[in-house]
């Protein structure tokens with residue numbers, strides 16, 4: 001099993017805080033890897049404009065590093081900032097790590113007046129193109145390319161990776177940080193297989209193994225959407241389903257839970273929008289997850305969410321106070337991130353709940369599937 | 380040596396050891412009650428008078444001689460028309476355990492004489508291929524171990540239904556919901572469907588017993604089982620009853636029974652579960668339905684709108700069928716319109732190398748609600764031997780190919796594929812059905828298994844019984860002769876239907892729980908399947924395990 005931790009706060013904080021929570025939960029995972037995703041970025045040595053997409057990844061060789069630089073230039077991107085981690089390289093287990101990079105770019109001229117959708121598509125295509133280049137020689141790994149998002153994935157004990165990249169010294173801070181502490185050991189070891197998974201600003205990380213993985217993957221692949229690739233981990237589909245729900249179907253966030261764990265027919269018969277939801281369940285039947293999973297996600301507007309599979313076979317808990325909230329697999333994880341909260345107000349979602357921390361972080365929204373569903377217009 | 384003409388031997392003469400089934404009769408136990416001879420559907424046994432020599436030896440007078448005794452016993456007939464079919468009814472009724480039919484172990488010479496009067500043999504039943512089937516050999520081996528917990532089949536909630544009907548893509552569904560378009564009708568049903576067996580092929584007691592059992596499953600047990608009529612219509616009162624919703628009405632190339640159905644439409648209290656258009660079936664692909672004259676009773680003649688006592692062979696194709704694009708499309712659309720676009724309409728075809736092209740046509744037909752593929756191991760009420768034995772395509776690879784084809788187009792949720800043909804042939808009904816579901820079927824149809832499990836059909840793959848075509852079914856399952864079908868108590872059939880589906884449901888849970896699945900039927904979950912046969916594994920794209 002793996003452990004998950006997320007912290008979201010109005011004030012930026014160091015990702016090291018979240019690594020401390022991972023350390024608190026260390027008995028629960030094998031520490032074979034670390035995945036981090038940060039949003040709401042603040043660099044110590046650069047005044048970052050959150051409109052600039054940041055490319056996160058690892059160049060395994062110098063040649064790949066040069067290839068990357070020239071590719072981005074050719075595609076019309078202007079490099080605004082190239083973050084250099086203060087490194088403690090001897091703490092990294094892997095050998096072929098030429099450079100961990102975070103590079104902020106200005107979008108090419110031709111996108112200046114383009115709409116959001118086109119810009120988002122371009123960013124995804126750039127990421128996929130670089131990933132493909134990297135896969136040819138196995139010398140370049142690209143995690144994300146998106147404004148205000150930084151991702152790091154590495155093999156090894158999470159705290160040690162944090163030390164290696166000197167995450168404690170305040171070089172990078174963020175308002176949202178998600179962390180997962182295990183390489184995907186269910187399938188082959190692969191940097192891409194480490195959570196969180198990212199697609200067009202949407203990210204999820206998951207606890208547990210997804211038993212319905214193969215049919216879901218086949219269905220998503222059949223959609224032929226360029227970003228629905230990879231699947232080195234059975235958990236990657238959770239990010240893609242969330243993306244599909246929000247971006248392709250353009251449904252509200254509440255629909256996610258109705259798609260992955262629909263209510264039963266008897267429950268839907270009593271539901272005020274039962275007819276619509278039954279139809280939605282039928283058309284999205286192949287996306288029903290069977291658990292055991294706790295899914296934690298974040299969206300571009302810094303909304304955070306937590307949902308469980310129908311049987312609630314993986315733990316997760318949310319706690320905090322106005323302005324700062326934390327979600328973790330275990331209470332000790334939340335304790336480590338927000339020691340000064342009232343723990344009696346901590347909440348463990350039931351099978352019908354979606355816990356949402358809205359961008360204003362004032363209070364938790366606990367939304368139940370039995371609540372009226374905000375229908376798309378006129379439906 | 381005696382002259383040839385003094386012994387009555389003809390080219391067709393047979394003796395006991397030439398027959399597929401040999402009657403062993405014990406005179407010492409027989410009380411001559413006559414039950415066996417009167418129950419035998421083939422008149423294969425008869426009372427016969429025989430003489431026995433009783434040796435007489437007078438020790439004192441040193442004389443030897445013989446006494447003779449006349450006695451009456453049971454003997455087997457060796458004519459083709461009366462050859463024993465091994466049904467075992469005689470032993471079933473014998474109060475003294477005096478008679479039994481045993482399989483003849485010698486070569487079976489009757490095989491060469493089945494073409495009496497120039498007519499090749501026809502039979503009901505099955506393909507007569509014994510042994511484990513490919514489906515029997517598939518294992519479910521993605522067991523949830525430690526990385527994810529296996530579920531508790533007894534305590535967790537399971538969602539075991541499948542969708543019958545065309546499902547839109549999520550994008551189109553939302554668009555139609557918002558802009559008010561047609562959402563095709565769907566049904567949520569139990570994935571094991573009672574396959575098409577007509578009122579006609581089945582006796583009234585059998586058919587109504589099944590319906591009664593199906594209603595009980597739905598209304599009392601909460602298992603949404605549906606049954607298909609086969610080509611033969613439906614009794615008028617059923618058409619006008621609330622039970623119609625558990626019935627898939629079949630239309631086939633003879634259109635039998637459809638006058639009644641069309642007449643009943645305005646008076647229907649509810650919609651039928653679906654309409655199945657039969658273009659082909661697994662047991663005799665490329666051939667139409669066949670109800671032999673023996674079974675066209677007054678009632679059947681009335682239901683089907685035909686004269687009594689005539690053979691009813693349906694043509695191999697629908698008369699209007701000129702091209703798949705045009706006629707199939709039109710027929711599906713017409714039937715959908717007849718039921719106000721509120722009933723799923725889907726075609727049934729024989730498994731075939733051409734199934735994929737049929738499927739690809741259906742994908743483009745917005746009214747097509749699914750595809751039912753029937754494999755070579757399917758059963759039938761009547762067919763020529765050669766069609767049953769050697770024509771057709773096994774169902775597993777056909778289903779898998781079709782599913783993967785749909786998956787490549789991202790359409791696997793939109794057109795449900797149903798599979799039939801040999802499911803539960805060796806009793807492993809839940810295992811066979813779930814294997815097909817994990818290969819990509821949305822559900823399966825079972826026919827022979829239902830006859831065996833719910834009514835005690837005697838047929839087996841050793842050609843036991845299998846006389847369903849000639850109306851002499853000794854169990855009353857496939858006979859239209861009231862003397863025979865009154866043997867079958869519909870209430871008991873209904874009880875067995877309930878037993879059968881309750882047990883299938885439990886076994887399905889027992890299969891799903893260790894795989895960690897409970898929330899949806901594991902359709903296409905081929906990563907959970909393995910087989911110890913490299914070639915089959917490769918063909919089905921599942922794991923080879925040993």
Ligand code: SF4
Nearest residue numbers: 419463464466467469
């Ligand atoms: S087994 Fe059946 S066919 Fe054979 S003698 Fe007995 S009753 Fe007749």
Ligand code: SF4
Nearest residue numbers: 836837838844847852
């Ligand atoms: S028992 Fe009846 S239905 Fe079964 S094989 Fe014999 S004749 Fe056919």
